Amino acid sequence: xxxxxxxxxxxxxxxxxxxxxxxxxxxxxxxxxxxxxxxxxxxxxxxxxxxxxxxxxxxxxxxxxxxxxxxxxxxxxxxxxxxxxxxxxxxxxxxxxxxxxxxxxxxxxxxxxxxxxxxxxxxxxxxxxxxxxxxxxxxxxxxxxxxxxxxxxxxxxxxxxxxxxxxxxxxxxxxxxxxxxxxxxxxxxxxxxxxxxxxxxxxxxxxxxxxxxxxxxxxxxxx
Amino acid sequence: xxxxxxxxxxxxxxxxxxxxxxxxxxxxxxxxxxxxxxxxxxxxxxxxxxxxxxxxxxxxxxxxxxxxxxxxxxxxxxxxxxxxxxxxxxxxxxxxxxxxxxxxxxxxxxxxxxxxxxxxxxxxxxxxxxxxxxxxxxxxxxxxxxxxxxxxxxxxxxxxxxxxxxxxxxxxxxxxxxxxxxxxxxxxxxxxxxxxxxxxxxxxxxxxxxxxxxxxxxxxxxxxxxxxxxxxxxxxxxxxxxxxxxxxxxxxxxxxxxxxxxxxxxxxxxxxxxxxxxxxxxxxxxxxxxxxxxxxxxxxxxxxxxxxxxxxxxxxxxxxxxxxxxxxxxxxxxxxxxxxxxxxxxxxxxxxxxxxxxxxxxxxxxxxxxxxxxxxxxxxxxxxxxxxx
Numbered sequence: 001x002x003x004x005x006x007x008x009x010x011x012x013x014x015x016x017x018x019x020x021x022x023x024x025x026x027x028x029x030x031x032x033x034x035x036x037x038x039x040x041x042x043x044x045x046x047x048x049x050x051x052x053x054x055x056x057x058x059x060x061x062x063x064x065x066x067x068x069x070x071x072x073x074x075x076x077x078x079x080x081x082x083x084x085x086x087x088x089x090x091x092x093x094x095x096x097x098x099x100x101x102x103x104x105x106x107x108x109x110x111x112x113x114x115x116x117x118x119x120x121x122x123x124x125x126x127x128x129x130x131x132x133x134x135x136x137x138x139x140x141x142x143x144x145x146x147x148x149x150x151x152x153x154x155x156x157x158x159x160x161x162x163x164x165x166x167x168x169x170x171x172x173x174x175x176x177x178x179x180x181x182x183x184x185x186x187x188x189x190x191x192x193x194x195x196x197x198x199x200x201x202x203x204x205x206x207x208x209x210x211x212x213x214x215x216x217x218x219x220x221x222x223x
Numbered sequence: 224x225x226x227x228x229x230x231x232x233x234x235x236x237x238x239x240x241x242x243x244x245x246x247x248x249x250x251x252x253x254x255x256x257x258x259x260x261x262x263x264x265x266x267x268x269x270x271x272x273x274x275x276x277x278x279x280x281x282x283x284x285x286x287x288x289x290x291x292x293x294x295x296x297x298x299x300x301x302x303x304x305x306x307x308x309x310x311x312x313x314x315x316x317x318x319x320x321x322x323x324x325x326x327x328x329x330x331x332x333x334x335x336x337x338x339x340x341x342x343x344x345x346x347x348x349x350x351x352x353x354x355x356x357x358x359x360x361x362x363x364x365x366x367x368x369x370x371x372x373x374x375x376x377x378x379x380x381x382x383x384x385x386x387x388x389x390x391x392x393x394x395x396x397x398x399x400x401x402x403x404x405x406x407x408x409x410x411x412x413x414x415x416x417x418x419x420x421x422x423x424x425x426x427x428x429x430x431x432x433x434x435x436x437x438x439x440x441x442x443x444x445x446x447x448x449x450x451x452x453x454x455x456x457x458x459x460x461x462x463x464x465x466x467x468x469x470x471x472x473x474x475x476x477x478x479x480x481x482x483x484x485x486x487x488x489x490x491x492x493x494x495x496x497x498x499x500x501x502x503x504x505x506x507x508x509x510x511x512x513x514x515x516x517x518x519x520x521x522x523x524x525x526x527x528x529x530x531x532x533x534x535x536x537x538x539x540x541x542x543x544x545x546x547x548x549x550x551x552x553x554x555x556x557x558x559x560x561x562x563x564x565x566x567x568x569x570x571x572x573x574x575x576x577x578x579x580x581x582x583x584x585x586x587x588x589x590x591x592x593x594x595x596x597x598x599x600x601x602x603x604x605x606x607x608x609x610x611x612x
Contacts, residue, residue, distance in 0.1 A: 078405075131373045132476040186498075
């Protein structure tokens with residue numbers, strides 16, 4: 001390719017034009033997404049939420065295998081509006097399993113319980129697929145009836161967890177990966193809470209990140 | 224390079240001359256109801272814009288106020304039900320009109336030269352109407368709105384799984400920009416409001432510029448048709464009071480939960496596909512639709528004279544209806560259905576392809592047979608002369 005005067009001048013003119021476009025685009029992106037710095041190419045994936053230690057329930061409610069209860073863990077997110085931060089709910093379920101398991105998430109390596117094996121496990125109910133809140137289903141027949149017609153194989157015919165939106169089904173006692181998906185489009189198993197048991201109290205100290213949470217509803221809740 | 228640009232400019236110039244946004248150049252064909260849908264697109268769009276602005280008088284765009292303000296508007300404000308009904312059912316009619324027009328243009332081959340640009344704009348308008356739809360029903364802040372917003376805005380986060388793209392965090396950035404933060408909340412509602420309103424205003428201005436420059440008539444329907452549409456929408460608004468659903472509850476996803484009707488087939492698809500593909504597939508469908516004029520290169524316009532594209536069109540319609548039915552019945556066995564659907568798709572596409580090949584061969588043979596035979600060589604006069612003598 002011959003570089004003549006015309007081509008050289010054209011190329012040189014392009015530099016301030018590209019610079020100008022970037023100078024307009026960067027503030028526009030930052031206007032829409034204020035947690036990025038000026039001219040930051042790789043976007044910040046989100047500000048880390050924090051919740052601290054919260055007592056969510058008691059082991060007294062989890063005596064027999066497949067006893068369970070729902071709870072809500074509240075985290076605080078930085079929010080670039082006039083209020084500065086937002087509280088966000090993470091719906092959770094605590095389950096008593098029939099046998100002790102190692103509570104370490106197989107996909108992410110997140111350690112949910114670091115004091116050996118446990119038969120009490122705490123899952124986030126935010127579906128790792130697209131973020132709906134899935135339910136704990138004590139009787140697996142209900143999964144077959146209401147969640148698209150999936151019939152679990154024999155070893156999995158016990159309590160399961162199922163998502164109303166896209167019908168992912170999770171097995172709380174999946175061997176080697178508690179909470180793993182056994183049917184449906186979810187790419188991985190349920191997210192974990194990190195928790196400790198202090199006396200009778202179940203204390204959540206952290207939560208696996210990655211999902212889009214939701215701010216608590218102001219106003220009346222649905223029955 | 225400059226040659227390519229000049230060609231492109233010429234191509235655009237030519238298509239711009241023949242641009243037809245609302246069937247305003249096809250008024251002579253209005254004997255067929257299929258040719259009033261373009262006019263209906265414009266009419267319903269205007270109804271939606273006007274009723275939308277009237278709705279803004281009472282609407283409160285906050286997570287605490289939205290649901291109550293719409294409930295109040297629907298049940299207490301005089302004629303609030305009518306304005307909301309006109310807006311909602313007008314929007315439904317708009318989407319239906321655009322869809323029928325797309326299918327008409329598809330099966331009648333109207334996307335072919337010089338209709339390519341009109342087709343692409345029409346197709347883009349369906350996408351814009353659907354975006355307006357999802358941001359619009361988001362404004363009610365009921366359960367359907369909440370979970371639709373959440374699932375749709377989680378889809379882009381999977382784009383970060385595409386090799387090379389992940390390290391820039393583009394997927395999460397897209398989600399953040401629409402959510403207005405890392406979680407779904409007030410900023411999301413505000414941004415939805417801005418998008419919902421912005422799309423129609425920007426494109427209404429562009430349509431006005433188009434009409435101003437081409438000096439064409441905006442409304443190409445008879446007063447009778449206009450009156451009928453208004454009466455119909457009024458009747459439906461009165462008879463089927465627009466639904467409220469239940470107030471959004473972030474801690475409970477209802478079972479079953481359905482989207483607005485035109486998203487149902489897509490919703491079923493998302494159940495069947497891995498999430499990254501579910502994020503890419505709609506893009507591919509839109510891309511395929513947009514590029515149809517350049518894929519179907521024949522000059523034939525009658526559907527049966529281009530069997531492949533005819534079958535694909537019918538199959539797409541069948542899938543839309545089939546998936547919608549499946550989701551209404553809440554049937555989705557994820558281990559069983561996708562292989563069947565995949566197999567059926569392969570068989571249908573292959574058969575369509577074979578039909579196309581057979582059709583083209585038969586056509587070539589017929590053309591061969593119809594060609595006049597080469598003139599026979601004239602008998603040699605010398606020979607006959609010799610014989611007779």
